[in-house]
Amino acid sequence: MTATLISESADGPDGRVLRRTAAERFAHWVDSGAANLPLPGSGATLRRLRTLHDLGRADLSLARLAEGHSDARAILHELGAPVPAPGERWGVWAAQPPGSVLHARRDSRAGWRLDGVKAFCSGAHSCTHALVTADTEDGRRLFAVATDDAGCSPVEGSWQAVGMAGSDTPEVRFTDVPARPLGAVDAYLRRPGFSHGGVGVAACWLGGARGVADVLLRAARRREPDQLLAAHLGTVDVLLYGAQCVLGKAAEEIDATPLEDGERAIALASRARAVVADVCARVLDEVGRALGAGPLCHDAEHAQRVADLTVYIRQHHAERDLAALGTLLATADEGALDAEGWGDA
Known part of the structure; x- marks a missing residue:
């Protein structure tokens, strides 16, 4: 899936407009440098919360995308990985509702690969990267993925919401998608x-x-x-x-x-x-x-x-x-x- 600001097949004209508007605002927010919020616990957590509050006051779908990117940046820092590069828009796709299961398997030739479906993936069409939780033989782990892989595709019609329509939060199907592990089993939850x-x-x-x-x-x-x-x-x-x-x-x-x-x-x-x-x-x-x-x-x-x-x-x-x-x-x-x-x- 190539990361674009909006899917041409998104459901309904109103939903398309809301998703496009939120995605464009999200891209501008990241590209302007405003996304480099203080990290939690850095001594300026109140400023971080105030920024997220103000985004929510203006546009809750934008706030949802911005919060995901900011959370991803904090997670990457906390787990010792490089923070997002300029122009990258990250999401955190870690929901575990019943029915949608994402599996990670180790490929001796190409590292880790992801297969299955992940639910509630905010910014599915606008994020360039995502942090994703997936089940392994040893337990649940966190992985970094690039969403432009051909095997990563939003499931059209799986986000029918009127409220938070602009957050673009459908299911995403992964088919043999390469992934980079971050931390040990359950590191995402235990940090x-x-x-x-x-x-x-x-x-x-x-x-x-x-x-x-x-x-x-x-x-x-x-x-x-x-x-x-x-x-x-x-x-x-x-x-x-x-x-x-x-x-x-x-x-x-x-x-x-x-x-x-x-x-x-x-x-x-x-x-x-x-x-x-x-x-x-x-x-x-x-x-x-x-x-x-x-x-x-x-x-x-x-x-x-x-x-x-x-x-x-x-x-x-x-x-x-x-x-x-x-x-x-x-x-x-x-x-x-x-x-x-x-x-x-």
Whole structure:
């Protein structure tokens, strides 16, 4: 598959436009040098999260592609591999839903080869490279691939989403594709940056919620004073402020212990993601109740942003992720995972 900015066979004219727009913005973002964000734990994690937030506020599909590229850059650095070269656009294709299986086999003549199907491959038509998890005889490993190989092809029609349509996230079929292994078995999951990356995704979500709330703020400023509208706006502001503080605290903790890869890092990311996902859902509800159907029916940009955010926050697995956090807390040593939200006294 040759990496192009958009597939000519993408489904539907609207989806094609959204994918093309996001892909072009993504390419410009990378080529401009803006993609060289501070690495997690580098002392400037807050700046990294703020950039992802601001991208999400402007365009959640762009933010999804940018977050993937930024995460790939951090993973490559963490695993001792060269970071993306100028002009390269990377994705991280590591989802493991039921049904789609990608296998890696060792070829004595040509290294490793990939065969099978990978689901949820954001930027499938616009990424030049990807980090991909695949099953081997010894366990799951991470591989780097170039997407211009003839055996790498998106499965057309496998991304039917209205929300996040522009993120271009279909299944990708691999047929005898050469791959370069990175790290040992399960290195992708066991590195400190796995949890850090999850916080970056939450920053994108929060930016999307801020974009949804912008419509409510503009409505309140141009209408006659309305106490109900003002109450909704105040509620939304408090929600967004609280989530922003949580991400700020998470950035501070990541910078303080950048190599933390144990239960505390997992709890930090799980808490931050859960708070932000809940805030995003509540902001969607508050703005909808405040403004009714009007903006959803007459403001295409707002309607798309609402649809995008609704889909994107489902990357948080709701009660399943909360159950995982609860299990972690219940099995850890007493006090080992206590939240440190008060800071130094």
